[in-house]
Amino acid sequence: MFFAQYKNEIRRSIFSSAFIVVISIIFLVLSIAHPILFRWNNTRNINRRYGGYYYSGMGVDTISIDGISIGYDNPFYWEISSLTEEITRITTSGDYADLSSSAKELMIKYLNLELDYYREAAKVATDYMDFRVQIAYSGSNFLNKVFYYEHFSDPDIEAVAKQRLPIDLAQTAKMTEEERMEELAELSGALEDCRKIFTSDTNAAFGSYIKVRRYIEQVSIRDWNKEIDRLAEELIKNPGRSVEIESQINGMRTSIEVAETVNLPEISYREANKIIPNDGSWQNAALESMVQNQQSFTYTVPAKEAEYLSSPYMMENFDSYSAYLRSIERQRSGFHELVLIAKASLDAGTPDMSFDRMGSRAVSFGYASGWIGFAIIFSVMVGSWSVANEFQAGTIRLLLVRPKTRNKILAAKYLSALSTAIGIFLASCIVNMLVSGIVFGFADFGNPNFTVTGPASFFSKYFALLAANLAILAMFFNVSFFLSTATKNIAASIVVPIVGYIGGNILNAYFAYRTINATLKSLMPYMPFMYFNFTGFFETSPYSAIGQMVSRGIEVSLAKGVTVHLAIAAVALGLSFLIFNKQDITS
């Protein structure tokens, strides 16, 4: 009997409303278009992600090198054109006027050398995402040093270096002839390796990439060690500056630690597994995530208590030094967790969803989490329309004279409208999943996601997200449903929750990064507006807004969010029935 009335409501009430039908169709179209647009937009973006995009249409001339035309989208376009201009201006418009004519000659010689170098680079590293670009820039650094040491005996070199070469002249002056020759040999070797990267043979170029990067790390470690020795001597001479010097030494030790335990192993891992940077592979994304979080993990160390006490910022943000320590520990474990996920994913040879943004999993998860706002607005509209519509149209007088108690009539209205609001969202999620599968391949759905406790099915995460989203939808729906019965006015019951939604998001953004007092801090986790979007709770990143809040001691959590929403939903629903049952139909 009750089900008959539910069906009656769905068929003749809800789906007779053009408005609901139109929104449902929009939802469906959205869920189909989302993966398709995602794919199309991604292909487009890869081509214009950097550089070129911003200068397109500015009418800059292309440069021709050995018959190859270099446009503004080439990563070295600006170096080449500005060097070319610099060279012409030395001879024609008197730049570097304070240089002697022989020094000018030397300068032109150097600039031409650099120009040739970039022209060579521009021919092979044609887009910003090419891994050669990074090495090419490092190489230019070797280039100027090599030039300097090669021309050390030239009387004009000092003038040129002062103007154009980033060389610590005071330091090189102290070096012995032997040391200089040694440095020159080493740098020339590195420069040669850099030049070897300028080949379209990716394998050969990758070999050079590994070599150069390793060299850079090793040089850095060597330099830091030297600097630490120097600082140690200085410390003996100036014990009064011990706090400052020790902190410098500690900083360098950490850098060495990162180079040795993170960067060098990364290079070896790339070498062993042939993971080419920026090649768009998930392995590369996983490795980058691992490196980044390992670095963050190493650099995130708590300040000493004295330092904490002398920083008003830290004092304001944390209740106590121990709270501060806990927060740092939390951030570190967050970073650590991400490292473990990346590592597990690489070890298993299957990507975690987060490393494969163009996979069915990531796209369908992105839809279910990203379009919740639209679903909220839709639920609010359906919930508001449901009862208030009857009052505004006057049909309530014909509806409530039937042999059904008001509780039954309201329950049928409630369930039919709620199941529509939720059902359309879920249906669009399922359609989106299917279309994602078609566009990006169904196989990806079988890949597990990685957690600290081991691999887990994608669906356990996906359905957890959907379930949490349903709590949000139920809350917004029930509040509008309550307003609909209480105010009997559609517009009012739509506007109030939507203003609440927008206002809540503003409040959320306001509090996310703001210093707040202890009372607010303990209240915040029970405020519904902290949970208008649950996406953040499914990301581990300590950088996310939620990660930031948790690390500042605002203990928001998924469980609290769902509980708060369901509690509000229950109260709103109870009040709806109470009001509807009692009221006289005066309209």
Place this chain on the structure above:
Amino acid sequence: MFMVHFTCWALLGKFIVMWKKATMELLKIEGVTKRIKKKTIIDNINMQINEGEIVGFLGPNGAGKTTTIKMVVGLFSITSGEIYICGHSIKTDYESAMANVGSIIENPDLYKRLTGRGNLEYFAAMHSPEAMENIGSVAQLVHMEGHLDEKLKTFSLGMRQRIGVAQALLHMPRLLVLDEPTNGLDPKGIKELRDLLKSLAKNSNVGVLVSSHLLSEMELLADRYYIIDKGVIVEEISVDDINSGGEHTKEFHLETDDNGAAAKKLTDLGFEAQVAEDGLSVICLVSRDDVPRAISGLVSGGVGIFSAVQGKESLEEKYINITKDSEI
């Protein structure tokens, strides 16, 4: 146009079968009071309607007709007292009570986005399964069968009223409650509605409660009246009382050769009598049974009588008296 056509006989037959299961009392209102925010709107009223009876519910605007009817159909709560429909208390046995009543309260506002049929189906689905099957025949009864599949928003007011009547009949209720049903109907529509209600009452034993603030609309329809004013039932009167008399007093206008003497003589005989304002007649309040006694008293007193006519119906007199200080 509400005339019962041959094609509708089948339906009427069904109505008869359903409604013949006799209960005398279809509606019983017992000591009902309605207070809204401490203001007493209906004060301890009693009413009842039997099978086959059309009862007019008369009263000036604001008297409490709609309030009473809304309590009967469950739109208003009852502050105190009891209402029974076919013996079912609407307080304790709501669904059974409601299954026996069809109603139109004020304007029948229907769903504009649905067709005529869609509207009827939506309401029918809330009744027994037969209600859904009755849609076609009820539509014929109100002559809307040709328009059922048109959207309601294209209907004229008259057409909407017909669908309004149809929705009240879908489940073949034993009691019909109509609140000012003639609002917005043209004279032809009023006559059709009147014919339909009479036919339902006569052929199918349906009890009908019709409210109105205009007596003229009721005169040809109702068998009995309740007159309400300021939330109180001030009079219950039946057409039989009016027409065939009995002990109820009525106004008689007597033209005599000496109106002053006639008035005095009648007063001496114990009747209420006075000379009319224009002085041309004597007005006497007398029950039908007492008319011969009054006339012979006058004759024996030597008063010459030219004519004796029953004055305007005392119902209208009463209604006008009641409503003279209320706006109609």
